[in-house]
Amino acid sequence: MRTAHSVDAVRNAERELMARLPEGALMKRAAAGLATACAGLLKDLLGRVYGARVVLLVGSGDNGGDALYAGARLARRGAGVRVVPLAPGRTHPGGLAALLAAGGRVAEDPFEVLATADLVLDGITGIGGHGGLRPDALPVVRAARGGGAMVVAVDLPSGVEADSGEVTGEAVRADATVTFGTYKPGLLIDPGHERAGALRLVDIGLGPYLPSVPELEALQHADVARLLPVPVGESDKYRRGVVGVVAGSARYPGAAVLAVSGALRGGAGAVRYVGPGGEAVLARFPETLVHEGPPSGAGRVQAWAVGPGLGDGSWAAAAVADVLAADVPVLVDADGLRLLAERTVRERTAPTLLTPHAGEAAALLGVDREEVEAGRLAAVRELAARYGATVLLKGSTTLVAEPASGSASGSASGSASEPGAAPPVRVNPTGTPWLATAGSGDVLSGLAGSLLAAGLPARDAASAAAYLHGLSARLASRGAPVAADDVAAWLPEAWRNVVG
Numbered sequence: 001m002r003t004a005h006s007v008d009a010v011r012n013a014e015r016e017l018m019a020r021l022p023e024g025a026l027m028k029r030a031a032a033g034l035a036t037a038c039a040g041l042l043k044d045l046l047g048r049v050y051g052a053r054v055v056l057l058v059g060s061g062d063n064g065g066d067a068l069y070a071g072a073r074l075a076r077r078g079a080g081v082r083v084v085p086l087a088p089g090r091t092h093p094g095g096l097a098a099l100l101a102a103g104g105r106v107a108e109d110p111f112e113v114l115a116t117a118d119l120v121l122d123g124i125t126g127i128g129g130h131g132g133l134r135p136d137a138l139p140v141v142r143a144a145r146g147g148g149a150m151v152v153a154v155d156l157p158s159g160v161e162a163d164s165g166e167v168t169g170e171a172v173r174a175d176a177t178v179t180f181g182t183y184k185p186g187l188l189i190d191p192g193h194e195r196a197g198a199l200r201l202v203d204i205g206l207g208p209y210l211p212s213v214p215e216l217e218a219l220q221h222a223d224v225a226r227l228l229p230v231p232v233g234e235s236d237k238y239r240r241g242v243v244g245v246v247a248g249s250a251r252y253p254g255a256a257v258l259a260v261s262g263a264l265r266g267g268a269g270a271v272r273y274v275g276p277g278g279e280a281v282l283a284r285f286p287e288t289l290v291h292e293g294p295p296s297g298a299g300r301v302q303a304w305a306v307g308p309g310l311g312d313g314s315w316a317a318a319a320v321a322d323v324l325a326a327d328v329p330v331l332v333d334a335d336g337l338r339l340l341a342e343r344t345v346r347e348r349t350a351p352t353l354l355t356p357h358a359g360e361a362a363a364l365l366g367v368d369r370e371e372v373e374a375g376r377l378a379a380v381r382e383l384a385a386r387y388g389a390t391v392l393l394k395g396s397t398t399l400v401a402e403p404a405s406g407s408a409s410g411s412a413s414g415s416a417s418e419p420g421a422a423p424p425v426r427v428n429p430t431g432t433p434w435l436a437t438a439g440s441g442d443v444l445s446g447l448a449g450s451l452l453a454a455g456l457p458a459r460d461a462a463s464a465a466a467y468l469h470g471l472s473a474r475l476a477s478r479g480a481p482v483a484a485d486d487v488a489a490w491l492p493e494a495w496r497n498v499v500g
Ligand SMILES: NC(=O)C1=CN([C@@H]2O[C@H](COP(=O)(O)OP(=O)(O)OC[C@H]3O[C@@H](n4cnc5c(N)ncnc54)[C@H](O)[C@@H]3O)[C@@H](O)[C@H]2O)[C@@H](O)CC1
Pocket: 014, 018, 026, 027, 028, 030, 031, 059, 060, 061, 062, 063, 064, 066, 124, 125, 126, 127, 128, 129, 130, 131, 132, 133, 134, 154, 155, 156, 159, 180, 204
C-alpha cells in the first residue's frame, strides 16, 4: 500500500525528527537520496554522470536547498552543474555555498544552459508552495521542457498543491519526482499526479514520527488480492451472494447489458436483472435471472446496483426508491444519482455507495464540474459527509471516500481509524485515459455491486472494483482504444493478474 500524508503531518514529523539530529542533517539525507536517484537517471540516459549537463531551478525555500546539495554531489561526480536562482538574494545559503565549493556555477544565461541540459532539477517550491507558478518562473520552466532535458521534480512538481493535487495556472511537468519521507496527496491525485511522472520515495527516517492513519492510501496488487472473495468447498451460488442490477431503458438497453457483464465477473454467485432490458440481457448472458416487476419483488439479493441508463421516467424513480428501501447494500450510479433524495440516503442503515463522475458529483454538490475536477479530494469528502455514504468519484485517479463513522451507521464499516474520524481516502492507481469511453462506468457499477453482494464493505468493494476495472482496461488496451465491452471481457484476466 502506498500512503500519503498531509503537509501538516510532514512538518510535525520533520520537527520531531530534526530535534534529534544535527542541524541540516535531514536536508542532507534528502539531498543524498535525490542525488543517487538523479545519478541513476543520468546513467540510464547517457551511461555516465561525469560530463552530464545539469541545471538547477532554485526557489527561495528548503526545496531549493535540497536541489543545491544534490547538485553539489553531482558536481563532485563530474557533472557540469549550473544554478538558475529564481529568487536571487534568497537562495538557500548553505546549499549555494556547497554547490559553488563543489565546482557548480550560477548560470549567466538561464536559457542558454536550459537549451543544452541533460537533466533539470525543479527545486522552485515543494510543500511550502502555494498558488501555482509565479509569472517570473514561467519562461524558465517552459524552456526546461522545451530543451528536451529530463525534468526531475524535487519532492513535488512546483505549482502543484501538496495537499490536494490542485494546480492553479501552470505547474512543472516532470518526467520523475523524487519525494521525501512519504508521498504527498498531490502526487497521487490529478491534476497533480499527471505532472509528477514516475514517483520515487526516498526514506529520510520520518516513518516513526508520521501519524499511523495517513491522509490517502493507494492499494496495490497484494492489498486487492486480500480483499477479493474466493469461493470455498461449501459455497453455493446463494452463499456467494446474489447481486441485483437495475439498469437500462428502452432508450439505453446497452447499459443493462454492460452493467450485467461487470456484475457477472465480480464474484457474486448469481446476477438478477430487473428492468426493461431483460431481452437484450438474456440474449447476451443467458445465465442472468431476469425479472420485470419492481425490484422488491425480484427475490432475495445481497446487494443492488441501480442507475446506469435508467433514464428519469416514473418507472426509474420508483425503482430507485424501491431499492433504497431495501435493507441491503445499494450502489447508486448515473441516472440513479439524479433520482436520489439526500435524506433518504442519510436515513438508510445498510451501506450506500454512490459512484458519480465529475459532472454528476457537481450536480449533487450544486457546483460547476470544473470545480470538482480541480479539487477532487475536497469534492469526494464533501459528498461522503453530506450523504453519509461511501462515494467513489470516477475519472482519472478515481477516489473513494467514506464518511466519518457515526454519520451513517451502515457505510463506515472497514474503518481502521479512531472512532469518529473518516478513514483515509483511497486513490486508485490503475486505469488509463482510454477508459473514458461510453459505457465503461456501467461495467464498473455491475462489478462493484457484485463485490458488495459477495460481502465486501462498501469502501473495499468500491476500491477493489476501481482497481480491477482500471487494470482490465490497461490489459485490454495496451496502447489502443478500448470499448466498454472489452473492459468487461478482460476482467477475469485482471483478476488473475491480481491474485496470481
Ligand atoms: N524541513 C526540512 O528539514 C526538510 C525539508 N525538505 C524540503 O523542504 C521543502 C519545504 O521547504 P520550505 O518550507 O522552505 O518551502 P518551499 O521550498 O517549498 O517553498 C517556500 C518558499 O517558496 C516561496 N513560494 C511559495 N509559493 C510560491 C510560488 N507559487 N512561487 C514561487 N515561490 C513561492 C515562499 O515564499 C517560500 O520562500 C520540502 O518540500 C522539501 O523539499 C527536505 O529537505 C527534507 C527535510
